[in-house]
Structure formats: C-alpha cells, structure tokens
Amino acid sequence: MKVVTTLAEMRELRGQLAGSVGFVPTMGYLHEGHLELVRHARAENQTLIVSIFVNPAQFGPGEDFASYPRDPERDLALLEKEGVDFVFMPSAEEVYPQGFTSWVEIEKVSERLEGATRPGHFRGVATVVAKLFNIVQPTRAYFGQKDAQQLIVIKKMVSDLDMNLEVVAVPTVREPDGLALSSRNSYLSPEERQAALVLWKALGLAQELWDKGEKSAERLRQEMTSMIESEPLAKIDYVSIADPETLEELEEVDRAALVSLAVRIGKTRLIDNITLGE
Ligand code: AMP
Numbered sequence: 301m302k303v304v305t306t307l308a309e310m311r312e313l314r315g316q317l318a319g320s321v322g323f324v325p326t327m328g329y330l331h332e333g334h335l336e337l338v339r340h341a342r343a344e345n346q347t348l349i350v351s352i353f354v355n356p357a358q359f360g361p362g363e364d365f366a367s368y369p370r371d372p373e374r375d376l377a378l379l380e381k382e383g384v385d386f387v388f389m390p391s392a393e394e395v396y397p398q399g400f401t402s403w404v405e406i407e408k409v410s411e412r413l414e415g416a417t418r419p420g421h422f423r424g425v426a427t428v429v430a431k432l433f434n435i436v437q438p439t440r441a442y443f444g445q446k447d448a449q450q451l452i453v454i455k456k457m458v459s460d461l462d463m464n465l466e467v468v469a470v471p472t473v474r475e476p477d478g479l480a481l482s483s484r485n486s487y488l489s490p491e492e493r494q495a496a497l498v499l500w501k502a503l504g505l506a507q508e509l510w511d512k513g514e515k516s517a518e519r520l521r522q523e524m525t526s527m528i529e530s531e532p533l534a535k536i537d538y539v540s541i542a543d544p545e546t547l548e549e550l551e552e553v554d555r556a557a558l559v560s561l562a563v564r565i566g567k568t569r570l571i572d573n574i575t576l577g578e
Pocket residue numbers: 325326327328332333334336337442443444445446447470471472473474480481482483
C-alpha cells in the first residue's frame with residue numbers, strides 16, 4: 301500500500317494503471333461502514349484507491365471542522381489490512397491552493413434536507429468529489445446509503461456533467477442495536493449513545509406503520525416526530541418522507557419513498573434513513 305500526498309503524484313500513478321480502478325472517498329476516522337465500501341470496491345476492481353481528506357469546504361462556520369475526529373495512523377493500518385493499493389491524503393492547501401475560485405453547484409436536490417440546514421454543504425461536497433474524480437479517474441466510485449442525499453447529489457453531478465464512471469451505492473452498516481455507524485458517534489457520551497437509538501426507532505416505527513397500511517406521509521412524519529420528541533436529549537432538525545430522486549416531500553407513500561431524518565443528540569448532529577417500498 302502506497303500513501304500519496306500530492307495531486308501531481310496521484311495523477312502520475314493513475315496514468316500508469318491498467319484495468320478498472322475502484323475509488324472510495326472518505327474523511328477518515330474509519331469504521332466498519334467505510335470498510336464495507338472498501339470491501340465492495342476491492343472485490344470489483346483491479347486497483348483500489350481510498351482518499352482521506354477532511355474537506356473544509358463542506359463544513360459551515362460553527363460546524364465541527366476543527367474538532368472532526370482524525371486518526372491517520374489507525375486508518376492506514378485498517379486500509380492496509382483490506383488490501384488497498386493507494387491511499388490519497390492531500391493537504392487542504394494542495395486541494396484548495398491560493399486563488400481557488402471554481403465551485404460545482406448541483407441545484408434543486410442540494411437545496412433540501414441537509415442542504416437547507418447546512419447551506420453550502422453540498423457545494424463543498426460536489427466540488428471536492430469532482431476534483432477527486434478528475435485526479436483519480438475511477439472506473440467505479442463507492443458511496444454509503446447512510447448519506448442518502450449525498451449519494452443523490454453525486455449521481456446527479458455524474459449524470460449532468462457526463463462524468464465517465466459508475467457510482468455504486470453500499471447499504472448502511474449499523475451497530476447491533478441499529479445505530480448507524482458514523483465517525484461522529486465518537487462525540488456521544490454513554491447517555492447520549494443510548495438516546496441516539498431514537499433515530500433507528502423512529503425509522504422502524506415508520507416502516508412498521510407503513511407495513512400495516514399507513515400511506516399518509518404526514519401521519520408517518522407526525523408519529524416519528526412524537527417518538528423523537530419523547531427522548532429528552534434529542535432535538536429534531538428535520539423528519540422527511542420524500543421522493544428518492546427529486547427529494548420532494550410526498551403526501552402519499554404509494555411508491556418508493558426515502559424516509560430520512562437529522563436529529564441533534566446533545567451537541568452531536570446525527571442523520572439516518574431507510575427506503576420504504578423498494
Ligand atoms: P465520511 O468519511 O463520513 O465522509 O464517509 C465516507 C463514505 O462512507 C461516504 O460515502 C459515507 O456515506 C460512507 N459511510 C459512512 N458511514 C457509513 C455507514 N454506517 N454505512 C455505510 N457507509 C457509510
């Protein structure tokens with residue numbers, strides 16, 4: 301496994317590769333969710349490249365960029381075990397040199413949910429992912445269903461801008477009790493960790509009511525909202541039942557629907573989702 305820190309070297313190495321290239325972009329502090337993406341990519345491609353870059357452009361002022369958890373040594377040891385060929389770990393100066401002024405903006409699907417709560421977030425995500433795609437030129441890039449809206453935004457970018465690669469979605473990896481793995485779970489105190497289960501419980505409730513025949517999206521949102529509100533440490537950012545492609549809120553769940561939510565547990569903001577009627 302080779303660690304690469306400059307764009308020039310990554311580009312040079314990429315140029316020497318023959319066959320398919322799988323790519324997994326991450327912000328590091330790796331857990332089993334990331335490793336699941338890595339395993340899919342390893343199985344399906346001749347060469348595997350993973351990037352670790354905490355992207356300042358996707359954090360808003362007052363968000364956790366400075367305190368975002370980092371442990372590059374541990375990350376590298378985990379990736380080595382998974383048989384990764386190259387780890388690309390550029391500095392922020394390398395990715396955004398002085399005078400950088402170009403941004404990728406995906407309209408509409410970026411404006412809802414996460415985009416509404418975190419203005420500029422998806423502009424930062426789309427820009428860095430576009431840059432990474434240009435440098436790595438992957439055959440396939442792997443993203444987690446955990447960040448459902450991010451996946452939709454990236455797919456839209458790839459399609460709208462004619463990027464020559466396949467975007468592969470990987471199902472969410474969860475703790476045995478249902479909590480979706482996230483680097484931000486490390487912020488939770490034991491009491492908050494317990495309270496954080498309410499996200500999974502609320503998604504389970506939506507699934508259960510829908511299975512029993514409840515098709516009113518508003519009823520489903522209301523039931524989920526009251527369940528989350530009964531948890532004293534939880535504060536809702538949004539509860540959404542939307543079209544899985546346009547992210548427009550639904551009235552009736554009479555076709556596939558993305559049920560997604562963002563909830564603050566103490567100071568930690570967590571997101572999760574499921575799809576109904578797939
Ligand atoms: P991040 O490091 O948070 O930017 O995540 C890097 C990639 O890992 C993204 O495509 C995420 O959607 C994915 N990911 C994060 N958590 C999980 C999880 N619990 N299950 C599956 N994929 C995940």
